[in-house]
Amino acid sequence: xxxxxxxxxxxxxxxxxxxxxxxxxxxxxxxxxxxxxxxxxxxxxxxxxxxxxxxxxxxxxxxxxxxxxxxxxxxxxxxxxxxxxxxxxxxxxxxxxxxxxxxxxxxxxxxxxxxxxxxxxxxxxxxxxxxxxxxxxxxxxxxxxxxxxxxxxxxxxxxxxxxxxxxxxxxxxxxxxxxxxxxxxxxxxxxxxxxxxxxxxxxxxxxxxxxxxxxxxxxxxxxxxxxxxxxxxxxxxxxxxxxxxxxxxxxxxxxxxxxxxxxxxxxxxxxxxxxxxxxxxxxxxxxxxxxxxxxxxxxxxxxxxxxxxxxxxxxxxxxxx
Ligand SMILES: C[C@H](O)CC(=O)C(=O)O
Numbered sequence: 001x002x003x004x005x006x007x008x009x010x011x012x013x014x015x016x017x018x019x020x021x022x023x024x025x026x027x028x029x030x031x032x033x034x035x036x037x038x039x040x041x042x043x044x045x046x047x048x049x050x051x052x053x054x055x056x057x058x059x060x061x062x063x064x065x066x067x068x069x070x071x072x073x074x075x076x077x078x079x080x081x082x083x084x085x086x087x088x089x090x091x092x093x094x095x096x097x098x099x100x101x102x103x104x105x106x107x108x109x110x111x112x113x114x115x116x117x118x119x120x121x122x123x124x125x126x127x128x129x130x131x132x133x134x135x136x137x138x139x140x141x142x143x144x145x146x147x148x149x150x151x152x153x154x155x156x157x158x159x160x161x162x163x164x165x166x167x168x169x170x171x172x173x174x175x176x177x178x179x180x181x182x183x184x185x186x187x188x189x190x191x192x193x194x195x196x197x198x199x200x201x202x203x204x205x206x207x208x209x210x211x212x213x214x215x216x217x218x219x220x221x222x223x224x225x226x227x228x229x230x231x232x233x234x235x236x237x238x239x240x241x242x243x244x245x246x247x248x249x250x251x252x253x254x255x256x257x258x259x260x261x262x263x264x265x266x267x268x269x270x271x272x273x274x275x276x277x278x279x280x281x282x283x284x285x286x287x288x289x290x291x292x293x294x295x296x297x298x299x300x301x302x303x304x305x306x307x308x309x310x311x312x313x314x315x316x317x318x319x320x321x
Contacts, residue, residue, distance in 0.1 A: 006213055006243060009043040009195070009221050010036050010236050013063050014086050015228035017047065020268045022061040026074055028260050029063070032224065037079035038252035039240055043107060043219075046071070049085035051093035071104045082106035086137070089119045100131035107133040109165075114144045117152040121159045128160040135163035135195060135219070141181065142172045142283050153188045163193045163219050168208065171201025171231050171280035178211040186216070195219030198234050200226055201280025203272050205234035210242055224253055225261045230286035231276035269293060274301045282308055 013022075013029055029046065036044050047063030055065075062070050066085050075083065084107035100106070108127045112120035117136070124134045136156065138144070156164055166181050173181075178196065185194050196212035198205040198221070209220050222239045226232035237257070240248045265271075275289035278301070292304050 005216070005218055006245075007042040007219050008236065008239055008243075008248075009045060009084065009219055010041050010223060011045040011086075011197075011221055011233065012223040012225075012227050012236070014045040014047050015223055015233055016270070017061075017063050018229035019227060019232075019270045020264070022047065022063040024061065024063055029074055031256055031259060033075060033081065033083075034079070035252040035256040036224075036236070037081040039236075039249050040245075040247040041081055041222075041236065041240065043082045043084050045084045045086060045109070046075075046105075047085060048091075049087050049096065049105070049108065050091040051096055054091045054093060066105075068098055068103055075104055078104060082133075084109055086111055087123065089116050089123065092123065094123070094126055097127065097130060103132075105132065107135065109135040109137055109163075111137045111139055111167075113139055114141075114148050114152055117155060121155055121161065124159055124161045133163075134161050135165055136161050137165035137167050137195070137197060139167045140169045140285075141166055142168060142170055142177070149184075150188070156189060156192065161192065163195050164189055165195040165197055165219070165221075166212070166217075167197045168199055168205075170283050170285060171199030171205065171276070172283040173198070173208055174202070174204055175207055175211045178208045179215065182212055182215045182217055193218045195221065197221035199228065199231055199280070199286075200233060200272055201231040201276045201286070203277075205232070206238050206242075209234040209239060213239075213243070225257050225265065227261065227264070227270055230270065230290055231272055231280065232270045275304055278305050278308060284308060 033044055047066045049066045052065045083105050085105050086109045088111050110120040110123050120136050127134050194217045196209055196217050198208045213220055220239055222236035223233040224236045226235040237250050237253045240250045240253055275292050276286055279286045279289045
């Protein structure tokens with residue numbers, strides 16, 4: 001199989017930051033960028049470009065509120081690996097975004113729930129006008145009604161957005177869902193590139209990502225050692241190895257894991273863990289499972305399962321965390 005038309009987008013710093021409140025050292029982020037570059041990975045998401053002012057009281061390192069001057073101190077020698085940042089509707093201050101020719105960023109991705117696609121497309125329009133590549137990442141697709149999706153597609157087709165993402169926020173999809181959704185997106189968004197962003201609650205992030213790749217999805221989201229919110233994402237090292245293209249080399253990715261991530265995994269928890277599996281199977285946001293893992297009841301799986309399957313209504317989140 002030729003894999004020439006895929007781009008791997010590693011989002012360890014952005015999605016992994018949801019695990020450790022973006023407590024990443026500058027050295028780690030540098031090693032990540034230059035390691036991914038050597039590995040041939042096309043994009044690295046270096047954080048969120050949200051505004052601290054709009055996230056009242058939020059305190060987290062620079063990777064949550066990227067600043068161009070700081071970025072230039074970190075990435076002193078830009079390689080062929082492009083940089084992306086994620087923004088959330090209502091949390092990004094458009095005045096913080098420089099024109100692309102003054103920025104180290106190449107791609108701005110807009111995270112949105114289906115109800116806010118129009119707002120996401122307004123942001124895309126602006127970022128496209130500044131010269132950036134853009135994507136719209138439709139989160140929690142496993143909760144979206146077909147007719148809402150069809151209406152959104154009409155708006156997306158009129159927009160300059162380059163990439164439209166299928167996001168399995170709850171890690172509850174399997175290969176049949178990916179097969180179905182990719183075919184639908186390809187049919188109804190014929191001029192857009194597609195992306196997949198999968199979570200590993202049911203140990204299916206890799207399977208779902210390669211299902212997307214085999215159907216021609218261009219943008220494949222991954223994270224090194226699978227580090228990402230809750231159950232984490234599709235591991236970069238697996239995709240780099242699986243795609244078997246001469247431009248990719250897994251060795252530098254193994255180097256990042258060996259140097260930094262074994263110790264990080266001792267300190268912070270992510271990956272396939274039963275409460276996240278339960279959330280995935282039940283097609284729920286992992287927030288209740290994350291709260292459980294931070295409590296004294298972290299291993300009370302049966303009680304947690306019983307609670308989640310009682311007819312309580314779980315609150316809904318409106319951002320990408
Ligand atoms: C926009 C991102 O893909 C959001 C995310 O990580 C999610 O799971 O939702």
